[in-house]
Amino acid sequence: MKPAPFDYHRPDSVAEAAQMLTEFGDDGKLLGGGQSLVPMLAMRLAFFDNLIDISRLQEMKGIEVRDDEVRIGGGTTHAAVGADERVRSAVPLLTRATPLIGHFQIRSRGTIGGSIAHADPAAEYPAVALALDATMETVSTSGGRAIAAGEFFAGVWETAMEPDEILVGVRFPIWSGRCGFGVEEFARRHGDFAIAGAVAAIELDDDDRVRRSGIGLLGLSATPRRASAAEAAIAGRPIGDITAEEIGDLAMSGLDDIPADLQGSAHYRRRVGAAMVAQAWRSAVKEAFDA
Incomplete structure (x- = not known):
């Protein structure tokens, strides 16, 4: 399919782009890299009378x-x-x-x-x-x-x-100190959106306790999510007392809107999500100890 007709605009500055966006209102849409918008326009899942190209600013x-x-x-x-x-x-x-x-x-x-x-x-x-x-x-x-x-x-x-x-x-x-980071995701093919995934960051104090942590979840909710409950549960605890499997289970607690589609059921995504969190956590902890 082809997009519905639209007028194309290329502003010379952010200020001009903002002015156009205000002027066009709901009939205007910003075009940056276009990797999400263009396919949606081509399939007519979305349409706008005016596209404002900011890719060259x-x-x-x-x-x-x-x-x-x-x-x-x-x-x-x-x-x-x-x-x-x-x-x-x-x-x-x-x-x-x-x-x-x-x-x-x-x-x-x-x-x-x-x-x-x-x-x-x-x-x-x-x-x-x-x-x-x-x-x-x-x-x-x-x-x-x-x-x-x-x-x-x-x-x-x-x-x-x-x-x-x-x-x-x-x-x-910028995180400093004894920090470690990990990223894990599972997709059926390279380049596909993740069925489930996680990013993890951790900082340890001098006594090997969790000073702070951050866990972001992919594909496990209707919105991008952070595993705040899991982070709160391990704050200040000795890292040796925390297993990766515990972190995976804690990160899945409280998720009541895990999607189900042709890629997998909500139950399947929950299991994969817990495994991805655990793997990302292991990588982050190992890096923090090596720092």
Whole structure:
């Protein structure tokens, strides 16, 4: 199929794009990498009278390392994120999650802002953003604001962004100290969306107790989710007293909206999800001990 007819616009700045978005209202839609939007338009699952192409706005791109965080422009491609040595050093979870996103063609066009704003519950970057307490930067004609990852994802493909806002950047805290990170997901074929998956981050204190942790879940809810109950249950505990299997079971507790589809039942996804959390946790703990 072909998309329904639309008018194409290419603004010269974020400010101009925001003005267009305000002017067109519900009839306008931003086009970044287009890896989610274009297929939906082609299958006529969505249609808009006006597409606003922000893919070439240089002010939307780039990676900046600050004292305690890394800021990545919303228009920065997955490939650029995955290849950046500064990201590899400061935010290892992003680097390790990137190769799991689709295929290299998708990573060459898709953007970090597009992935997070699309809010697919099976996508990797939203899970990383949640686990690491990232902050989303948005801009509209009314000004800018910062939205914490824990408040950003609101529903199926829904976020806390207003219709006239543009996601211009994402800030990831830099974890320091005895830290470890792990990413695991299960998909039927490489490049498919994960049936279930998890990202894990852990920091240990000098007595080998859990100082802080972050666990993000993929494909296990109607929205990107964080296993907050599991994190709270292990806070301050000696790492030697915590088994990976316990973490997997704790992460699945409280999940009452696990999807069921042709890929698997809710029960199956729960079992796979627990296994993925356990594997990611083992990797993170091993790295933290080696740090």
